[in-house]
Amino acid sequence: MVPYLSNRRIFLSNRKTFYAMSLYLKISANFRTGATLPTIEEQYHDLWKMASTLEKIGLPIDDWCTPAHTPANARLNAAFTAAGTTEAALALARADEGDTAKELRTIAIWNGKNDVGGATLITTYNSGRIPSNLRLSEESIPAFSDYEHVVQIVRAIVEIWEPMLVKVTPWGYPERQVFKDRPPVGWMIYLPFELTSNQMPEAAKLVAIGDTRKKGNAGTLVISTTDVFDIDNQEHVNNANAIETRLVDQDLLPTFREFVIRF
Numbered sequence: 001m002v003p004y005l006s007n008r009r010i011f012l013s014n015r016k017t018f019y020a021m022s023l024y025l026k027i028s029a030n031f032r033t034g035a036t037l038p039t040i041e042e043q044y045h046d047l048w049k050m051a052s053t054l055e056k057i058g059l060p061i062d063d064w065c066t067p068a069h070t071p072a073n074a075r076l077n078a079a080f081t082a083a084g085t086t087e088a089a090l091a092l093a094r095a096d097e098g099d100t101a102k103e104l105r106t107i108a109i110w111n112g113k114n115d116v117g118g119a120t121l122i123t124t125y126n127s128g129r130i131p132s133n134l135r136l137s138e139e140s141i142p143a144f145s146d147y148e149h150v151v152q153i154v155r156a157i158v159e160i161w162e163p164m165l166v167k168v169t170p171w172g173y174p175e176r177q178v179f180k181d182r183p184p185v186g187w188m189i190y191l192p193f194e195l196t197s198n199q200m201p202e203a204a205k206l207v208a209i210g211d212t213r214k215k216g217n218a219g220t221l222v223i224s225t226t227d228v229f230d231i232d233n234q235e236h237v238n239n240a241n242a243i244e245t246r247l248v249d250q251d252l253l254p255t256f257r258e259f260v261i262r263f
């Protein structure tokens with residue numbers, strides 16, 4: 001899927017309409033990191049915690065590697081061990097630090113596999129007005145076809161980053177969403193407040209996700225189907241669209257601009 005990465009650029013191969021044959025999923029989150037940019041060590045440690053969660057569903061933690069100009073060079077530098085971030089990964093990120101703005105930093109890692117079975121994890125931390133973000137992309141990794149595994153991933157994202165928004169979006173769905181100025185529901189969407197089945201009758205499942213640091217319900221994961229979301233299944237698309245409309249009718253799906261202002 002992704003042959004190699006740079007902290008400045010991400011190179012994708014075979015970017016074609018293959019979602020009818022395979023699952024190409026993107027999980028993204030927006031969150032605040034505070035007025036001071038976290039250290040490289042802290043940012044990498046957050047990624048290590050995410051990679052540790054992914055290992056539980058079948059993605060080995062020692063597969064993740066750091067950015068490089070070629071795939072072969074990338075695979076030479078492991079990003080993680082079971083104990084944490086490798087010194088090589090930290091050293092490479094520190095060397096790149098001088099080229100970036102002091103209020104903004106992107107760290108990207110790749111699991112060393114092109115196309116089918118490939119995955120990338122990217123975090124951009126921003127201490128300014130624009131929220132920070134996480135992007136996890138994968139292609140046809142079996143674990144991501146199980147909605148309960150995806151719920152496990154979203155739980156980890158909430159625990160690590162306390163996001164204002166998490167989107168689980170199959171490739172091709174944004175072109176089919178109802179409101180272009182608001183987040184898509186897609187397969188799943190996490191919103192940072194409680195929702196009930198009375199409010200969301202179209203949802204296949206609502207999962208309350210608590211944040212142990214807040215000792216309460218941090219928000220709700222709205223799941224449009226417990227099957228694998230199929231962009232070619234019109235029923236799946238229609239149901240996600242209906243959830244979007246229901247949320248907007250109740251003023252529960254802010255615009256992207258409102259997310260920045262309100263959270």
